[in-house]
Amino acid sequence: MIQDRVSPFKSLLKEHTELRAQVNTNRAVTMLNGNIVSNLRSEESGVSARMYKGGVYGFASGAEYSDENIRKVILAAEENANFMDSRIKKNKPMLPTVGTGKKELLKDVRDIEQKQLINFAKEIDEYISKTYSDLASRTIAIRCDSMEKLLTVSDGFDSHSLLPRSFVYIFLTANAKDGTPVELYKPFGGFGYFDEVFEKPESLHADIDSIYTDLMKKAEGVYCDAGYKDVVMHPDLAGILAHEAVGHTAEADLVLGGSVAVHNLGKPVASQLVTMVDFAHTALGEQAPLPIYVDDEGTPAEDAVLIKDGILTGYMNNRESAQHFGMKPQGNARAYLFSDEPLIRMRNTAILPGKDKLEDMIASIDDGYYLTKTNNGQADTTGEFMFGVCMGYEIKNGKLGRAIRDTTISGVAFEMLKTVDMLSDDMLWTCSGMCGKKQPMPVGMGGPAIKCKVSIGGR
Amino acid sequence: MKTNKEIATYALDALKKSGAEHAQCLVSSGKVDEFNVDSGEFSLMRTLFNSSITMKALLNGKKGVITVNKLDKESIDNAVCDCISAADSSVVDEAEAIAPKEENEDFISGVITPDKNKLFDRIQEFMDDVKNEYPKIVLEQSVSKYSNTESVFMNTNGVNYNYTRGHYDISSTFLARDGEKSSSFNGYGVLLDSLDRKIIDVGMLRTLLEESQNQIDTVPYAGKFVGKVIITPACLMDIVLTALGLFTSDSTIIDGTSPWKSMLGKQVASDKLSISKKPLDPQIVCGERFTGEGFKSANMDIIKDGILENFTLSNYASRKTGFPRALNSSYNLFVKPGEISLNELTKSCDRGILLNRFSGGQPSTNGDFSGVAKNSFLIENGKITNALSETMISGNLIDLLNSIIGVSSDTICDGYSVLPYILFDGVTVSGK
Numbered sequence: 062m063i064q065d066r067v068s069p070f071k072s073l074l075k076e077h078t079e080l081r082a083q084v085n086t087n088r089a090v091t092m093l094n095g096n097i098v099s100n101l102r103s104e105e106s107g108v109s110a111r112m113y114k115g116g117v118y119g120f121a122s123g124a125e126y127s128d129e130n131i132r133k134v135i136l137a138a139e140e141n142a143n144f145m146d147s148r149i150k151k152n153k154p155m156l157p158t159v160g161t162g163k164k165e166l167l168k169d170v171r172d173i174e175q176k177q178l179i180n181f182a183k184e185i186d187e188y189i190s191k192t193y194s195d196l197a198s199r200t201i202a203i204r205c206d207s208m209e210k211l212l213t214v215s216d217g218f219d220s221h222s223l224l225p226r227s228f229v230y231i232f233l234t235a236n237a238k239d240g241t242p243v244e245l246y247k248p249f250g251g252f253g254y255f256d257e258v259f260e261k262p263e264s265l266h267a268d269i270d271s272i273y274t275d276l277m278k279k280a281e282g283v284y285c286d287a288g289y290k291d292v293v294m295h296p297d298l299a300g301i302l303a304h305e306a307v308g309h310t311a312e313a314d315l316v317l318g319g320s321v322a323v324h325n326l327g328k329p330v331a332s333q334l335v336t337m338v339d340f341a342h343t344a345l346g347e348q349a350p351l352p353i354y355v356d357d358e359g360t361p362a363e364d365a366v367l368i369k370d371g372i373l374t375g376y377m378n379n380r381e382s383a384q385h386f387g388m389k390p391q392g393n394a395r396a397y398l399f400s401d402e403p404l405i406r407m408r409n410t411a412i413l414p415g416k417d418k419l420e421d422m423i424a425s426i427d428d429g430y431y432l433t434k435t436n437n438g439q440a441d442t443t444g445e446f447m448f449g450v451c452m453g454y455e456i457k458n459g460k461l462g463r464a465i466r467d468t469t470i471s472g473v474a475f476e477m478l479k480t481v482d483m484l485s486d487d488m489l490w491t492c493s494g495m496c497g498k499k500q501p502m503p504v505g506m507g508g509p510a511i512k513c514k515v516s517i518g519g520r
Numbered sequence: 521m522k523t524n525k526e527i528a529t530y531a532l533d534a535l536k537k538s539g540a541e542h543a544q545c546l547v548s549s550g551k552v553d554e555f556n557v558d559s560g561e562f563s564l565m566r567t568l569f570n571s572s573i574t575m576k577a578l579l580n581g582k583k584g585v586i587t588v589n590k591l592d593k594e595s596i597d598n599a600v601c602d603c604i605s606a607a608d609s610s611v612v613d614e615a616e617a618i619a620p621k622e623e624n625e626d627f628i629s630g631v632i633t634p635d636k637n638k639l640f641d642r643i644q645e646f647m648d649d650v651k652n653e654y655p656k657i658v659l660e661q662s663v664s665k666y667s668n669t670e671s672v673f674m675n676t677n678g679v680n681y682n683y684t685r686g687h688y689d690i691s692s693t694f695l696a697r698d699g700e701k702s703s704s705f706n707g708y709g710v711l712l713d714s715l716d717r718k719i720i721d722v723g724m725l726r727t728l729l730e731e732s733q734n735q736i737d738t739v740p741y742a743g744k745f746v747g748k749v750i751i752t753p754a755c756l757m758d759i760v761l762t763a764l765g766l767f768t769s770d771s772t773i774i775d776g777t778s779p780w781k782s783m784l785g786k787q788v789a790s791d792k793l794s795i796s797k798k799p800l801d802p803q804i805v806c807g808e809r810f811t812g813e814g815f816k817s818a819n820m821d822i823i824k825d826g827i828l829e830n831f832t833l834s835n836y837a838s839r840k841t842g843f844p845r846a847l848n849s850s851y852n853l854f855v856k857p858g859e860i861s862l863n864e865l866t867k868s869c870d871r872g873i874l875l876n877r878f879s880g881g882q883p884s885t886n887g888d889f890s891g892v893a894k895n896s897f898l899i900e901n902g903k904i905t906n907a908l909s910e911t912m913i914s915g916n917l918i919d920l921l922n923s924i925i926g927v928s929s930d931t932i933c934d935g936y937s938v939l940p941y942i943l944f945d946g947v948t949v950s951g952k
Contacts, residue, residue, distance in 0.1 A: 094775050096840070097611045102602055103587035105572075120566040124589045141565040148640065149562045175584070175602075176609035183611070198775035234777050234885065241886035242777040287744055287890075287914065287950040317559040318660035318693075324700045400568050439879045441704045442660070442695060445909060447892045449881020469881040469890040471912055499663065516952060518890030518914045 062170040063126075063221075067108065067213045070131055074215035076142075077113040077156045077380075079358060080135065081212045082106075082126060083399035088205040088255075090178045092186045094198060102175060107399040110138035113381070116151030118142060122400040156216075156380040159360045159390060164220040167354075170209055171225075173255045178203045181255075184262040185229070185269070193273050197242055198234035203227075205255050206503070208397075210357070217359025224351055226503060227255040228493050229265065233272055237280045243466070245276040245452060247434065248493040252350055275433075275452055275464070282464035283455070285519035291429035292470070292515055293422045293456070296489035298435050298448060299412050299508025303337055304496065305438040306446035306474035308410045308506075311367045311375070312393075313382035315405075320442040321475060322373060330373045331478030337368040339377055340409040340505075341392055349409035350492035350505030353392060357403040362392025367410075371478075379405050397500040404498060409505035415484025422483045422512045424459040430517060431456055432470065444474035450517075469518040477513055485510035524549055524672040525682065527591050531575055532676055534600040540577035540607070542618045543676050544814055547573045547591065550669035553636055555643055557662035560651075562643075570669070577603045578618065582610035615839040619814035621678040627809040629685040630713045634666040638715050639688060646719040653720070654729045656696040656736065660705060664690045664719075679814045685806040687935075688712040690719055696732040703735035704909070706877060706895045708754065711805035711935030723934040724754050728895075731876065731907075735895060738909035741951030748872030748925065749913065749947045750865060750899070753932035753939035755875050760795060760853055760939075763917045764822065766885055768830075770837035777885050779918060783828050784843065790924035791826040793942075794856035799848050805935040808850040811835075817848035853937040858927030865926050865943050867902040873949060874904055875913070883917060890914035893949070915947045 067080045074080060084106040091099035108131050109122035119142025121134040182201045189199045207225040228250035237243050249265060250258045259265075294302065310320040317323075331337075338344075341362035342352035353362045358380050365377050376386060382405065383390035394403035423431055434452035448470050455462035490507035521527045524547040535543035549571040556564040573596065574587040584607030586599045643664050650657050668686035673679065691709035695702050710722045720726060751759055767788075772778035780788055798819040799807030808817045813835045821829045831843050838845035866874070873896050880891020893911045897904045928941040 093771060095611075096613055096615075096774070097583070098770070098774070098836070099585075100583055100606055100610045101585045101587070102606055105589045107589065117562060118564040120564060121568070123569040124571050125592070137567050141567055145562060145565045151561070174609070175606040179609045179611070198777050200771075200775075234775070241779070242884070244777075244885060287912065287948060289952045314558060315660070318705075319658045319695050319697045319702045321702070400570070402564060402566060436882050441879075441894065443702060443704050443909075445704065445892065445894075447879045447881070449891075451881070467881060467884045467888055467890075469892070469912065469914075471879075471892045471910065473910065499661070516910060516912055516950070518912045518950070519948075 063209055063211045065211060066126060066128060066131060067211055068219065070135065071213050073135065075112065075139065076215070078215045079111045079212065081210060081357060081399065082108045084209045085398055086207045088173060088175065088178060090175070090182050090203045092182045092201045095186055095190065097179065100175065100179065105398055108134055109399050110135045111402055112138045112142040113156055114142040115146045116153030117145035117149055118402065119145060120402045157384050157390070159217050159380065162218045164218060164355045166221040166223060168223050170223055171254050173205060178255065181259065181262055185265060188262065188266060189269060195235065196233055197236045200232035202230040204230070212355065212357060212359060214359030218355045218361050219359065220355035222354065224503065225254050226252060226492065227258040229259065231269055231272055233276050235276050235280045243276065243280045245272055245279060247272050251492055278464035279452060279466065282466045284466050285430065285468045285517050287517060287519035289514060290517050291426045292513065293426065293431045294511045294513070295433040296508055296510055297491065298432055299511050300491050300506030301435055301438040301448055303410045303412045303508050304407060304504060304506040305440040306444060307337060307367065308339065308407045309440050310442060310444050310474065311377055312405045313376040313378045313386060315442055316376050317382065318442065321444040322376065325373045325475065328373060329371050330475040331368055331371040332481040333371040334415055334484050335368055335371050335478055335481055336413045338411060338413065339365040339367060339407050340411065344409055344411065350490045351409060351503055353408045356392040356394045357396045358394040360390045360392045360394065362408070365391045365393065377405055377407065379403065395502060397502050401500045404500060406498070406502050407496065407504050411488065411506065412508035414486050414488045414509040416486050417483040419485050419510050422485065422510060423456055423461065425483065425512065426456045427458055429456045430454065430465065431461060445471065446474055447471045470515045472515045477515060480514040481511055483512035521593065524670055527573065527596065528672045528674040531573060531596050531600060532674055534597065535575060535577050535603065536676060538600055538604045540579055540604065542578040543576065544618045545573065545575045546671060546673050548669055548671040550667060552665050552667045553634065554663060554665035555640060557643065557647065557659055560647065560659045573599065575599060575603050577607045578616055579604060579607040581612040581614060581616065582607045583613065583616045584610060615836050617835065617839060618675045618677055619679050619835065622816055624680040626682040630687040630806040632668065632684065632686045634686065635715065639664060639666060642715050642719055649718065649720045650729065654733055656698055656733045657694050657729055658697050660693045660695060662692040673810055673814050675814050681810045683809045687806045688715060694729065694732060696736050698736045701736050703732045704894050706732055709934070713805045724932050728754065731895065735907040737907065739906040740910035741898065741908055741949060744948065744950040745871065746946060746948050748869045748943060748945050750869060750872065750874045750941055750943050752874065752876050752941055755877055756855065756939045756942060757853060757937055758878060760855065761851065762883055763921065764832055766883060766887060766917065768822065768832045770834055772885055773831055773833060773843065774837055774840050779886060780828060784831065786828060787826050788828045789823055789826045789921035792858065792924045792927050793823055793826055793921060794821070795823045796821045796854045797848055797850055797852055798854050799850035799852045801852065801854065803933050803938055804852045807852050808848055811849045817850065820847040851936060853939065855939050857929050857931050857940040859929055860926055862928045862930045862941050865928050865941060866899060866904060868926060869899045869943060870901060872899045873897065873908065874899055887917035889917055911949060911951050913947050913949050919946055920944050
């Protein structure tokens with residue numbers, strides 16, 4: 062656990078200044094066909110300071126965690142802020158206040174031995190190799206990361222926070238009849254240390270069986286017919302839709318940069334069925350996948366409602382953008398490493414569930430697709446988005462048909478969301494991904510099954 | 521312990537004393553000064569004092585790797601214990617090894633003494649140039665930095681390399697806006713070893729800024745056709761690296777799923793295609809001098825006149841499979857230029873698209889790809905016409921590499937790579 066060396070410097074922090082000590086850990090084990098090709102532990106730690114002066118920031122960081130180095134980074138941040146202020150002269154006012162207080166650590170800081178991860182991977186690998194000898198390749202990747210932060214600010218909430226995540230990724234490859242490789246993967250896990258998330262390897266056997274079954278169907282699958290189609294997106298895709306296609310366009314820094322959301326505040330951007338929220342720490346009565354209580358500017362975190370009944374109602378802000386737009390900062394300023402400055406980031410972004418049943422949604426389509434797994438996604442500030450789809454099925458006359466090969470779907474978010482006419486009454490959260498925006502960042506995302514129209518790639 | 525060499529020597533000694541039969545160590549330290557521009561205005565100046573040590577130990581044929589960013593004795597002692605413990609828990613693998621001793625060498629590259637004020641002035645000038653010459657452009661974010669690093673690699677076979685380097689790194693994300701209409705965002709990055717030139721004149725920046733202004737009004741392609749695509753240097757890097765990752769890299773050669781696994785020395789692409797990785801070329805800024813495994817880097821051909829000359833394997837994968845290891849592990853791609861201009865290449869395209877950015881799903885190991893054509897234009901009867909939106913392309917990377925109609929004589933250098941424009945055939949283009 063990080064020893065508190067930063068709070069004694071609180072009285073020295075000028076203007077608006079954040080002083081943050083942080084430790085990020087990564088533990089990785091990868092087994093490829095029984096070979097351990099990666100057996101890695103890494104740790105990055107240190108202290109940083111960021112000072113706001115007249116509309117510009119100065120930032121500095123260093124790895125050494127000593128009183129002498131803390132003084133050095135505070136001074137370097139101040140020098141940088143002064144340099145920028147003297148050259149730019151924006152003369153902007155101080156940032157808005159957010160109250161004061163302190164949030165204590167809610168979870169013990171721990172570590173997991175590499176041996177435990179390797180043994181887990183070995184047992185999973187043994188199960189797959191014995192059970193499914195017809196596979197062309199198998200990979201088990203275990204990834205555990207954690208982010209502990211100790212924050213002291215000149216004005217705002219101090220906090221001590223911890224975000225541990227643990228995941229097991231299973232990648233299986235089979236050869237199709239024509240000899241070409243076909244692959245499928247799925248991540249398992251979520252918030253917590255490895256032994257809190259995974260009880261024993263056997264608990265994943267049923268899920269591995271399910272991946273294998275899907276893979277074999279995919280190996281005999283067909284290419285999609287490219288075009289504009291009716292689809293049902295599994296909740297796995299709803300989360301990435303919420304995050305990539307809508308969430309990024311509603312980040313206030315991208316709004317200032319010219320995203321599509323700039324001219325749509327208060328206007329209908331989706332079907333009235335759609336409500337979308339960036340949850341801070343509690344979602345629908347339960348802990349959100351990655352709970353954030355205080356952000357890295359010392360702002361207490363609260364939910365940001367982005368779309369309410371189809372109307373774009375708000376943006377996600379840091380203190381500076383909130384002041385610009387006349388909105389309340391809600392705790393979206395997050396930094397990845399100790400050496401990173403806080404950026405406007407999502408936390409746990411979800412489309413809320415509706416009232417429909419999945420089977421009714423599929424039954425309502427004559428000719429379309431049921432898309433069940435995604436492997437990546439990107440979106441534009443115009444709202445044009447793309448997701449890779451690595452598993453799915455044809456829908457013919459309201460019934461599931463043949464499996465499909467890898468494809469890509471695309472659309473323009475605020476147009477596509479207006480085609481949503483059914484939402485399932487359940488939802489699924491994931492937090493295995495890293496959002497990329499100058500810095501990586503763990504984020505949670507979720508949603509129900511969605512029936513809509515999108516463009517689909519094919520042959 | 522004051523110098524990186526003293527730290528590496530101490531860590532190797534500690535690893536050996538803790539039982540490692542073989543060990544290697546990379547110690548780096550340096551400083552970064554960075555200026556950020558957000559929404560067209562200066563927003564942040566950032567200074568980072570960086571340090572890191574990565575150590576690898578082999579214990580009874582088992583590997584452990586540790587990376588930490590603190591270089592004090594206590595942190596290194598803890599990392600050594602962690603490294604040995606990780607290795608002890610691992611699985612015996614005879615392919616694991618460390619590099620043999622070669623002649624030791626010190627390398628220096630790039631600009632070692634930065635000019636912070638000149639960098640600031642160049643960024644200001646870039647912002648002014650964009651405002652004056654491309655008035656519809658919004659610089660969404662520009663990150664400009666000077667980085668210097670001193671890295672020492674040592675192993676227990678006596679390998680000892682020292683590399684001191686410094687460079688400027690400019691990356692910019694931008695879009696064009698006109699009233700309530702805006703283009704897709706686009707981005708471009710360059711590495712520089714001097715500030716002699718204006719930033720706006722580097723690489724493809726002017727072309728991309730001009731094109732963004734022409735992408736405010738777009739047309740979704742209606743229908744579907746199989747046609748041609750000119751892939752620009754800004755996009756070609758992603759396409760080539762994806763293909764090399766799928767067909768020539770460690771994972772798919774080790775597990776045997778690469779479609780090229782038995783194609784070494786054989787034709788895998790059009791004879792118009794030659795791809796090399798050349799970190800030592802003078803056009804590359806601060807290219808790799810030794811690999812992460814401790815081998816001195818050398819330039820290498822991967823595909824020459826369509827023939828697969830080399831995979832891009834690590835030493836581990838080489839020992840695992842029996843194929844030769846790659847002579848460098850850089851991303852410094854060179855694609856051999858052709859003999860006709862971009863203008864002539866465009867004229868020879870009856871129906872297709874000019875592809876500046878590909879936003880797609882991770883292609884399959886068999887090479888199938890599909891995705892959205894971003895920042896792209898329709899080409900009709902040899903002329904660039906409408907900017908496109910909501911237009912998808914799909915095909916197969918292996919087929920694509922075998923369907924090259926022409927390669928431009930024009931090349932673009934961005935400090936990382938030197939690449940031409942290539943006209944491919946057989947890509948499916950589909951819209952709403």
